[in-house]
Amino acid sequence: MSIASVPSQNTRFTRILLVFRDVVSRPSGAIGLTLVVAHLVLALISPLIVPYDYKTMNSALMLTGPDGTHWLGTDHVGRDVFTRVLLGGREALLVTGVATPIAVIWGGFVGIFFGLVGGRIDEVMMRVVDAFLSLPWILKMLVLIVTFGTGIEVLIPTLAFFYGIPVIRIARAATHDVVARDFVSAARARGHGRMTIIRRELLPNVLDTLMVEGAMRWSWMLLAFSSLSFLGFGVSPPTPDWGLMIADARGFMSFAPWGVLGPVIALSSLIIGINLTADALAKALGIDRAQKAPV
Amino acid sequence: MTTPVIDIRDISVGFTAKSGATLPVLRNIDLTVAEGESVGIVGESGSGKSTLALASMGFLKRGLRLLDGSVAFSGKDMFSLTRTELEKIRGGELALIPQNSGQSLTPTLRIGAQLIEALRLHSSVSASEHSAKAVELLGQVRLPDPKAILSRFPHELSGGQQQRVAVAMALAGEPHALLLDEPTTGLDVTTQAHILELLRDIARERGMAMVYVSHDLGAIARVCDRVVVMYAGEVVLEGTTRQVLKTPAHPYARGLLASIPRLADHHLPVALDGRPPAPGGAGAGCSFVNRCLLAQDRCRAERPALASLPGGALGRCFYADNAVELSLTGTGTVPVELESDGPPALQLDELSISYHQPGLFDNLLGNVETRVATVDDINFTVRRGETLGLVGESGSGKSTILKAVAGLLAPAGGNITFAGSEILAPVVEDRPPEHLRSIQLIFQNPDDSLNPRQTIAEILEQPLRLYFGLTGQALYDRCVEILNRVRLGGHYLDRLPSQLSGGEKQRVAIARAFAADPKIVLCDEVTSALDVSVQAAVLDLLNELKEKQSTTYIFVSHDLAVVKALSDRVAVLYQGRLCEIGPSDQVYATPSHPYTEVLLGAVLEPDPETEPTLSADDVVELYPPVRGCPFQRRCPRKIGSICDTETPPWHRAARGHAIRCHQGIDDLAAAQVVQAAV
Numbered sequence: 026m027s028i029a030s031v032p033s034q035n036t037r038f039t040r041i042l043l044v045f046r047d048v049v050s051r052p053s054g055a056i057g058l059t060l061v062v063a064h065l066v067l068a069l070i071s072p073l074i075v076p077y078d079y080k081t082m083n084s085a086l087m088l089t090g091p092d093g094t095h096w097l098g099t100d101h102v103g104r105d106v107f108t109r110v111l112l113g114g115r116e117a118l119l120v121t122g123v124a125t126p127i128a129v130i131w132g133g134f135v136g137i138f139f140g141l142v143g144g145r146i147d148e149v150m151m152r153v154v155d156a157f158l159s160l161p162w163i164l165k166m167l168v169l170i171v172t173f174g175t176g177i178e179v180l181i182p183t184l185a186f187f188y189g190i191p192v193i194r195i196a197r198a199a200t201h202d203v204v205a206r207d208f209v210s211a212a213r214a215r216g217h218g219r220m221t222i223i224r225r226e227l228l229p230n231v232l233d234t235l236m237v238e239g240a241m242r243w244s245w246m247l248l249a250f251s252s253l254s255f256l257g258f259g260v261s262p263p264t265p266d267w268g269l270m271i272a273d274a275r276g277f278m279s280f281a282p283w284g285v286l287g288p289v290i291a292l293s294s295l296i297i298g299i300n301l302t303a304d305a306l307a308k309a310l311g312i313d314r315a316q317k318a319p320v
Numbered sequence: 321m322t323t324p325v326i327d328i329r330d331i332s333v334g335f336t337a338k339s340g341a342t343l344p345v346l347r348n349i350d351l352t353v354a355e356g357e358s359v360g361i362v363g364e365s366g367s368g369k370s371t372l373a374l375a376s377m378g379f380l381k382r383g384l385r386l387l388d389g390s391v392a393f394s395g396k397d398m399f400s401l402t403r404t405e406l407e408k409i410r411g412g413e414l415a416l417i418p419q420n421s422g423q424s425l426t427p428t429l430r431i432g433a434q435l436i437e438a439l440r441l442h443s444s445v446s447a448s449e450h451s452a453k454a455v456e457l458l459g460q461v462r463l464p465d466p467k468a469i470l471s472r473f474p475h476e477l478s479g480g481q482q483q484r485v486a487v488a489m490a491l492a493g494e495p496h497a498l499l500l501d502e503p504t505t506g507l508d509v510t511t512q513a514h515i516l517e518l519l520r521d522i523a524r525e526r527g528m529a530m531v532y533v534s535h536d537l538g539a540i541a542r543v544c545d546r547v548v549v550m551y552a553g554e555v556v557l558e559g560t561t562r563q564v565l566k567t568p569a570h571p572y573a574r575g576l577l578a579s580i581p582r583l584a585d586h587h588l589p590v591a592l593d594g595r596p597p598a599p600g601g602a603g604a605g606c607s608f609v610n611r612c613l614l615a616q617d618r619c620r621a622e623r624p625a626l627a628s629l630p631g632g633a634l635g636r637c638f639y640a641d642n643a644v645e646l647s648l649t650g651t652g653t654v655p656v657e658l659e660s661d662g663p664p665a666l667q668l669d670e671l672s673i674s675y676h677q678p679g680l681f682d683n684l685l686g687n688v689e690t691r692v693a694t695v696d697d698i699n700f701t702v703r704r705g706e707t708l709g710l711v712g713e714s715g716s717g718k719s720t721i722l723k724a725v726a727g728l729l730a731p732a733g734g735n736i737t738f739a740g741s742e743i744l745a746p747v748v749e750d751r752p753p754e755h756l757r758s759i760q761l762i763f764q765n766p767d768d769s770l771n772p773r774q775t776i777a778e779i780l781e782q783p784l785r786l787y788f789g790l791t792g793q794a795l796y797d798r799c800v801e802i803l804n805r806v807r808l809g810g811h812y813l814d815r816l817p818s819q820l821s822g823g824e825k826q827r828v829a830i831a832r833a834f835a836a837d838p839k840i841v842l843c844d845e846v847t848s849a850l851d852v853s854v855q856a857a858v859l860d861l862l863n864e865l866k867e868k869q870s871t872t873y874i875f876v877s878h879d880l881a882v883v884k885a886l887s888d889r890v891a892v893l894y895q896g897r898l899c900e901i902g903p904s905d906q907v908y909a910t911p912s913h914p915y916t917e918v919l920l921g922a923v924l925e926p927d928p929e930t931e932p933t934l935s936a937d938d939v940v941e942l943y944p945p946v947r948g949c950p951f952q953r954r955c956p957r958k959i960g961s962i963c964d965t966e967t968p969p970w971h972r973a974a975r976g977h978a979i980r981c982h983q984g985i986d987d988l989a990a991a992q993v994v995q996a997a998v
Binding site for chain 2: 208
């Protein structure tokens with residue numbers, strides 16, 4: 026693609042490296058990335074390190090408080106909360122980890138398409154998108170889940186579909202911004218084909234926005250997944266899941282708060298981590314508008 | 321002696337770099353502005369002129385710190401005042417008029433509400449008299465029908481009118497001093513001239529002090545008593561306007577003046593090579609040493625102090641005496657004239673372009689009557705190897721015509737003929753590769769025309785791969801060759817546009833156009849986003865490329881002097897219609913079309929002795945008139961109803977010079993007031 030004989034200081038790789046360094050150098054990026062990486066690593070290795078079996082019930086140990094043997098106490102059927110917190114993010118990370126890229130890709134693709142087509146079709150489609158976004162998400166999602174069931178094979182496409190719709194708007198807006206710029210006109214005037222213009226002029230400029238958008242979508246999707254679990258439409262027991270654990274333990278919250286606290290801290294630290302990382306990424310990529318605001 | 325209104329003592333302002341070092345943006349600046357005095361601050365972008373002006377309000381942009389010195393306004397130390405005390409002064413006794421007032425007015429509030437707010441906060445006028453006072457203020461800034469303006473929203477006003485509203489708001493607090501930060505940049509020449517006259521009169525009437533920040537020496541010459549020339553964050557020359565503009569004793573000021581194209585010149589302006597040092601990069605010696613024609617060893621080792629010069633001015637140069645010898649206008653290259661034989665390079669026949677397309681509601685309601693075309697009745701030919709300049713104010717359709725030639729905008733009617741016989745397809749997608757290659761377009765702003773995510777190599781590769789199918793070593797060699805031709809080296813290849821200066825970016829854009837080996841290059845305001853010294857270099861480069869490659873240019877600009885410098889022939893446009901076309905020396909001389917006369921009259925020369933002639937008002941028209949002469953509504957030489965009803969005929973003079981007016985050439989010549997420079 027680029028000229029081979031030149032030692033380049035601006036390859037795609039060096040850019041990624043520079044952006045990464047910038048993200049890490051910001052406090053929000055450093056904290057956020059640490060949290061996210063810690064969660065991912067724990068999710069991967071937790072089955073190997075958990076101290077107890079997650080589904081063994083023990084009626085003698087119902088709702089005991091935290092101590093040396095059960096760090097976060099036990100739940101209402103005597104299962105170790107710490108074990109279940111460690112394992113509780115696996116399902117959520119798997120589902121959202123697959124669904125987020127799908128959402129960004131399909132939403133991005135459609136958004137760029139409408140952004141390029143423009144005119145009346147674009148206008149009409151955006152109203153359809155608006156109408157769709159105006160419905161409460163949980164309602165839309167429940168309709169599909171109630172119809173098709175609650176397995177991963179339903180949850181992933183459902184989440185990917187609904188969370189791709191707002192991406193359409195973002196991708197379309199970013200496309201509009203880029204298409205109006207002179208370098209796109211210049212490429213047109215030179216006589217480049219439409220696909221070349223999209224690939225070489227448009228995509229590199231839209232991808233930054235999509236990346237940040239993807240990170241934000243990921244955190245919202247995690248929240249949505251946990252909410253579904255909380256309502257009983259996500260993971261089925263006895264598989265540990267934060268949302269489900271909160272739902273199960275909330276009845277005993279007044280005298281056994283550890284059952285809620287563990288999964289809440291785990292879930293919020295992951296979501297905060299993702300948000301901080303997205304924030305730092307946006308600043309590193311220079312697409313954060315708030316940064317340019319006057320004093 | 322009374323206390324000066326603004327008294328800046330030895331201030332230094334800087335910021336902390338990522339490395340931890342403190343880098344200065346302003347270095348040891350002294351500036352006093354007496355009551356009723358207007359002081360101009362000039363310099364290239366990045367010289368710190370805006371920072372200095374804002375510092376006199378006690379304001380520094382985020383990240384900047386006051387390192388040393390003090391700023392006093394009417395005896396009060398601005399940097400030790402509390403927030404509430406500052407709020408009282410700013411906008412009241414000391415008012416700022418920013419560059420783009422359109423952006424500083426609140427878009428959702430009516431003009432009246434904004435003016436009354438300013439009155440409420442900063443004046444002693446009682447609430448019951450606010451609206452009357454607002455009308456009075458709008459009248460003072462010479463806005464027609466002030467009462468009607470009160471109920472308008474900012475977007476309903478033209479750029480010039482918005483600027484006037486900003487002036488009115490600044491006057492609401494009865495200020496002692498006005499700070500103006502490039503107040504006319506981005507306005508049309510005629511509007512600019514009118515606003516400057518207004519500011520001049522207001523300052524005189526009220527005895528206000530003014531600090532006028534601008535890169536435009538022409539504007540400075542018009543309104544300022546005293547001028548401060550800034551370079552790399554320090555004052556290099558200070559004196560009366562006459563001293564600075566007529567006998568400047570600093571090589572930088574001389575170079576800057578020589579780089580300004582003038583109507584009277586027959587040559588290109590002289591570029592000031594190199595670029596100013598980055599903050600903190602000035603070293604131990606004189607900050608200008610690397611670009612100076614007179615640089616000696618001493619200049620490298622020691623920083624000159626701001627010393628008194630014989631005439632009373634202050635200059636920061638060891639060799640001020642020698643500097644006076646440098647030419648003020650320079651002896652720039654005379655633009656090349658190529659032989660123009662054979663078929664014309666480009667011919668436009670009856671070209672018309674319309675932006676207005678009936679919308680859904682128009683169709684539903686049956687409103688399909690078409691509006692008057694934006695650009696209409698354009699006929700001209702461009703000979704091979706010729707440079708045709710297109711001039712006119714914003715909205716005159718000059719860029720629109722270029723877009724139609726480039727195929728980016730389909731004309732509503734008419735033909736564009738290339739190389740004498742080949743009719744160009746209206747849209748670029750239908751044109752054969754040969755046509756695409758032969759016509760290249762260079763845009764106004766390189767920040768927008770170069771993809772920020774591509775390296776210079778990737779940018780230059782595109783035309784080379786597309787038109788010539790080059791790959792590998794041949795492609796690389798060609799890229800280096802092209803970069804050398806625009807006086808950049810091969811080491812630029814792996815940089816990104818954001819790592820280049822404005823002038824370098826525009827060179828890359830020019831290189832990309834010339835990579836196609838084009839026959840016709842369309843230049844759309846290619847120098848208007850650049851500093852004057854850089855503009856001169858770009859003009860010089862365009863001239864050199866033309867000579868080497870026998871290119872034909874269509875050169876669009878709103879700056880008449882720039883067009884004059886480069887063009888063989890000039891076409892003057894108003895409201896999308898041609899007014900006059902002919903050899904440039906003849907168009908710029910008498911006799912000319914009334915509109916050309918108005919335009920030429922409004923040009924500001926960097927010379928305090930010249931004065932603009934304002935012969936028409938600066939009302940901006942949004943649509944061309946349905947019939948008659950396009951200039952009918954503003955024409956100072958209107959002869960009667962014939963101008964409103966009939967399209968004027970073309971009068972032909974010698975050497976292909978033609979004027980479209982109801983008055984004959986002889987009548988126009990007799991009526992001519994402006995003795996335009998030849």
